[in-house]
Amino acid sequence: MSSEEPRVVWSLMGFSKADEFLRTEFPISRDQIRQLREVIKPDADDPWMYLGYEVPLEVWPAVDAILHCGPPDPGLDYQTGSYAAE
Numbered sequence: 001m002s003s004e005e006p007r008v009v010w011s012l013m014g015f016s017k018a019d020e021f022l023r024t025e026f027p028i029s030r031d032q033i034r035q036l037r038e039v040i041k042p043d044a045d046d047p048w049m050y051l052g053y054e055v056p057l058e059v060w061p062a063v064d065a066i067l068h069c070g071p072p073d074p075g076l077d078y079q080t081g082s083y084a085a086e
Helices: 030-036 057-067
Strands: 008-016 022-028 076-084
Touching: 008 030, 022 030, 022 076, 030 057
Parallel strands: none
Antiparallel strands: 008 022, 008 076
């Protein structure tokens, strides 16, 4: 991983299974994204997890231990996401 940290905002996003609209967004810090890399493996050329990655329910206990985001909503599909910081 590069020693230069990007100016990015990360989040855990929950999309409705019924209509695919964004229903919830939970902030992720730089330290948490580093920890999540051990649970949700990013592509080799995407070490900072700029791309969106699905968060399967089987890894949710590890995700919750890192993010303290509580239990998943059964009506949502989750993925990580990022956008440029202002």
